[in-house]
Amino acid sequence: MRIIKNIFSKFYLYVLWAMLSLLFVGWIFTLITDTTPKNKVTLYADVSKIEDIELRLELEKSKPEDIKMVKVHPFSYVAFGSGIVGGDIYLVKESDIADYVSSFCALGEELTARYADRGIYYNEEGAAYGIKVYDCKTSIGCATEYINYLPVVGEEAQDYYLFFNKDSLHGGTLNGAKSSAALTVAYAFLGL
Amino acid sequence: MEKQIIELYAEREAERLKLANRIWIAAVSVFCVACLAVCITLCCLVNVRNVQQMMIAVMCTAVVGGWLVIYVCTSIIAENRHEVIHAKNMLDGERVEHEGYLSIGTQRLRIIGSITFVKSTVTDGDKSENIKINALKVKKLKNIKGRVKVYTVHGYAVALETCDENN
Numbered sequence: 001m002r003i004i005k006n007i008f009s010k011f012y013l014y015v016l017w018a019m020l021s022l023l024f025v026g027w028i029f030t031l032i033t034d035t036t037p038k039n040k041v042t043l044y045a046d047v048s049k050i051e052d053i054e055l056r057l058e059l060e061k062s063k064p065e066d067i068k069m070v071k072v073h074p075f076s077y078v079a080f081g082s083g084i085v086g087g088d089i090y091l092v093k094e095s096d097i098a099d100y101v102s103s104f105c106a107l108g109e110e111l112t113a114r115y116a117d118r119g120i121y122y123n124e125e126g127a128a129y130g131i132k133v134y135d136c137k138t139s140i141g142c143a144t145e146y147i148n149y150l151p152v153v154g155e156e157a158q159d160y161y162l163f164f165n166k167d168s169l170h171g172g173t174l175n176g177a178k179s180s181a182a183l184t185v186a187y188a189f190l191g192l
Numbered sequence: 193m194e195k196q197i198i199e200l201y202a203e204r205e206a207e208r209l210k211l212a213n214r215i216w217i218a219a220v221s222v223f224c225v226a227c228l229a230v231c232i233t234l235c236c237l238v239n240v241r242n243v244q245q246m247m248i249a250v251m252c253t254a255v256v257g258g259w260l261v262i263y264v265c266t267s268i269i270a271e272n273r274h275e276v277i278h279a280k281n282m283l284d285g286e287r288v289e290h291e292g293y294l295s296i297g298t299q300r301l302r303i304i305g306s307i308t309f310v311k312s313t314v315t316d317g318d319k320s321e322n323i324k325i326n327a328l329k330v331k332k333l334k335n336i337k338g339r340v341k342v343y344t345v346h347g348y349a350v351a352l353e354t355c356d357e358n359n
Contacts, residue, residue: 006267013262021254025231029247032238053240 037086039068041170041185045091046075047160049148058146062188067170067181088168088182089189091133091147093158097121104129105166105175111183115190121161130161131190143192162186196354198336200329206279213272220264227257271307278307278326278348285345290323292316294340294352300327312349314342325349 007014034040041063043055052072059070073087085103092100101123112120112128119132134141134149136157141149151157164174164182172180231250238246292314302308308327313320323344325333333352341353 003263003267007263010262010266013266014259017258017262018255021258022251025247025251025254028235029238029243029250032235033243057240 034071035068038169038179040071041067041069041089041181042071042073042087043089043091043185043189044073044075044087045147046093046096047091047147047149048152050074051146055143055146058143058192059185059188062184064179064181064184066179070185085165085167088165088170089186090163090165091160092130092163093160094121095158097130097161097163100163101129103165103167104163105168105171107131107164108174111174118190119159121163130163131186132159133162133190134160142190145192162190198332198352200326200332200350200352201279201282203283206276206283209272209276209279213269213276216264216269216272220261220269223257224261227253274305274307275326275328282345282348282350285350287343287345287350290314290316290321290342290344292319292321292339292342294333294336294342296325296330296333309348314340323347323349 043059050072052074056070056072059072063070090100090104107120107128107130111131115131119135120128121130121132123129134144134147136149136159141147141160142162149157149160164171164186166175168175168182169177170179170182170185171177172183174183230253234246234250234253293316295313295315297311297313300308300310309324310327310330312323312325314323315321323342324347326348329349333349336352336354338354342349343351343353
């Protein structure tokens, strides 16, 4: 009884400590497990289920030396993170493309030609923006071992396309960035 | 009936409390260092696959460890310190004598940043004096009956003398 009384008389201290330590540990873990956008390539996937750790480890096998890590997140992660604008590569389903297409950069002739047989997403002006990574009719797609492209109950199956952020620090020739790590990671992804 | 003097405070007891506090502070320091060492070790063991588990483990260690330290500091160590300060004041203060029948109350009152005491009265005929008794010392006075002399310092009972009923 005395212990409980003591705890309740200083309850604010216990709550304050819990809040501060959670914030501090969270900050420490961000320092340990994350790095600046300059040193990482981030892939956001607008899919129902993704084995983000396994896919990350697979993509890191082919990461260039100038970056420290590849990060893979579902779109739902954005709610807790720095926002979708911070990514380099996006996997977006067809119905959502219109919402984001202004944030993506055009593919350029080389990439368009290289992946023309897979299917290309063209915008209203006819510029190539996305590479098809999943075809809902044939159910053939990239990295299906790690990504579940199937729709959630009540939704229709859709094609998925890969896009590059126009402000990516690793876009290489696509947006004039010094690093082309996003392209290297995208090639690795398209090869899975 | 033989005269009996009960001293409620002693220098030795204050020193014992002081030593106990030093031991508690040392134990809490060791515990803090151990918690920190556990957290650092867990942070060093982080890899891509176990980030969430390690983060939860570090958070639990930090929060629960911190709570234990807060509990020991705010209850055990702080209370011991208050008792030592109070005991020193009582030992150094000037004693005032009250004579009569002692009636010890049941209500415990706490002064923030000081000790817990019990309100009591010494009654001699129509005259009644309110005194305070350190809650931890009440046990020593449980068997006191009859007329007594109570010595107080700043209103707190510090010693008690049972009176010879024949006089």
